[in-house]
Amino acid sequence: MSKSQREIYLAKLDREENLEEEEITLLLSCEDEEIVAAIFALADRKRREYVGDAVHLRGLIEFSNICRKNCLYCGLRRDNRNLKRYRMSVEEIYAVGVEIARLGVKTVVLQSGEDPWYDARTIAHLIRRLKKLDLAVTLSIGEREREEYALWREAGADRYLLKQETFDRELFRRLHPDDDYDRRLACQSILRELGYQVGSGNMVGLPGQSLESLARDIKNFQKWDFDMIGIGPFIPHPDTPLGSYRMEREKQFLLTLKTLAITRILTRTALLPATTALGTLVPGGREKALQCGGNVLMPNLTPSCYREHYTIYPGKICLTEEWGTCLPCMKGMVERLGRTVATDYGHRKKIGFPDGRPSGKDVTRQTFPDAGHSP
Numbered sequence: 454m455s456k457s458q459r460e461i462y463l464a465k466l467d468r469e470e471n472l473e474e475e476e477i478t479l480l481l482s483c484e485d486e487e488i489v490a491a492i493f494a495l496a497d498r499k500r501r502e503y504v505g506d507a508v509h510l511r512g513l514i515e516f517s518n519i520c521r522k523n524c525l526y527c528g529l530r531r532d533n534r535n536l537k538r539y540r541m542s543v544e545e546i547y548a549v550g551v552e553i554a555r556l557g558v559k560t561v562v563l564q565s566g567e568d569p570w571y572d573a574r575t576i577a578h579l580i581r582r583l584k585k586l587d588l589a590v591t592l593s594i595g596e597r598e599r600e601e602y603a604l605w606r607e608a609g610a611d612r613y614l615l616k617q618e619t620f621d622r623e624l625f626r627r628l629h630p631d632d633d634y635d636r637r638l639a640c641q642s643i644l645r646e647l648g649y650q651v652g653s654g655n656m657v658g659l660p661g662q663s664l665e666s667l668a669r670d671i672k673n674f675q676k677w678d679f680d681m682i683g684i685g686p687f688i689p690h691p692d693t694p695l696g697s698y699r700m701e702r703e704k705q706f707l708l709t710l711k712t713l714a715i716t717r718i719l720t721r722t723a724l725l726p727a728t729t730a731l732g733t734l735v736p737g738g739r740e741k742a743l744q745c746g747g748n749v750l751m752p753n754l755t756p757s758c759y760r761e762h763y764t765i766y767p768g769k770i771c772l773t774e775e776w777g778t779c780l781p782c783m784k785g786m787v788e789r790l791g792r793t794v795a796t797d798y799g800h801r802k803k804i805g806f807p808d809g810r811p812s813g814k815d816v817t818r819q820t821f822p823d824a825g826h827s828p
């Protein structure tokens with residue numbers, strides 16, 4: 454593959470033409486500095502064009518690190534005994550929500566392991582109370598029944614994050630002893646039907662993950678038209694079966710950024726976080742992600758006494774800081790990049806229609822008339 458061929462693909466992206474999976478694979482494989490810099494610059498330009506300079510802050514509460522599942526990559530997996538488990542009470546969670554609202558953050562993200570101890574009605578009641586604080590509410594608590602998702606939506610929940618982690622079926626199967634690829638996607642369809650803004654995402658640098666499977670991830674982000682897409686590096690956790698896996702750090706960093714950048718260019722208006730995992734992999738990683746298409750930051754507002762136990766992967770940043778410190782830190786980060794902190798709820802705004810529906814011109818729809826169906 455010649456440099457000029459990659460330049461042709463880049464020019465196609467610039468003209469807002471679609472790319473095939475094979476073409477994306479070739480761009481991902483590119484290590485020519487000039488071309489990589491051009492991909493990043495294009496993503497930054499498209500980001501400004503489609504979603505502007507505002508960065509949305511989402512206040513994250515990791516309210517339970519107890520999980521019924523055993524995903525091979527994750528430090529919270531049920532077989533990990535080297536972890537002090539905790540559950541926050543509903544009152545505690547609510548109290549943090551009050552503080553988040555007081556700080557002027559407009560979204561609270563409730564995240565946990567898959568912990569059925571919190572039953573659907575308890576969560577619904579909590580959502581109702583949080584909504585009275587004038588917050589957008591995002592849930593990230595895994596696979597549940599339709600009735601539960603429906604109850605929470607009725608209670609006012611706005612968004613739901615449920616990452617596929619990979620759109621490579623075989624890789625998904627190997628990583629998820631408790632999960633079914635199609636069942637997870639069925640949850641996505643249900644969530645969308647119920648009117649949630651839906652989020653997916655992947656990990657980059659998983660053992661056995663090819664560039665082809667990353668390209669497939671990107672095509673699926675487009676096809677499913679996700680509102681939020683979290684793209685972060687896989688960081689091996691020593692207390693998991695994948696603990697000894699190694700990938701060269703700089704290579705993984707660039708590959709994650711390329712995945713993010715191409716996702717921005719192709720999905721246009723999606724909300725793309727600069728992930729904490731990327732900031733953990735490389736100092737300044739989140740700043741770089743904000744310049745490669747990212748437009749969301751998630752300050753960790755879990756109470757300090759619990760934060761250190763939510764060790765999905767080792768070395769996580771922002772663990773020892775006093776509660777609330779991430780917020781001014783992130784505002785500084787945003788300002789230094791010449792960007793602004795959003796003051797609205799930060800819902801996704803699609804192109805074309807003032808009510809947010811995409812126009813017929815949107816390539817992401819045009820190419821996939823069956824968006825949301827066959828995988």
Ligand code: 5AD
Binds near residue numbers: 688
């Ligand atoms: N490295 C990076 N991210 C991870 N996650 C889980 N384990 C790891 C890891 N080892 C991410 C997954 C999951 C979320 C809970 O954290 O994307 O969705």
Ligand code: SF4
Binds near residue numbers: 521523524529565566
């Ligand atoms: Fe549990 Fe989620 Fe970790 Fe899987 S990735 S073990 S479901 S917390």
Ligand code: FES
Binds near residue numbers: 774
């Ligand atoms: Fe958490 Fe800087 S963002 S301390």
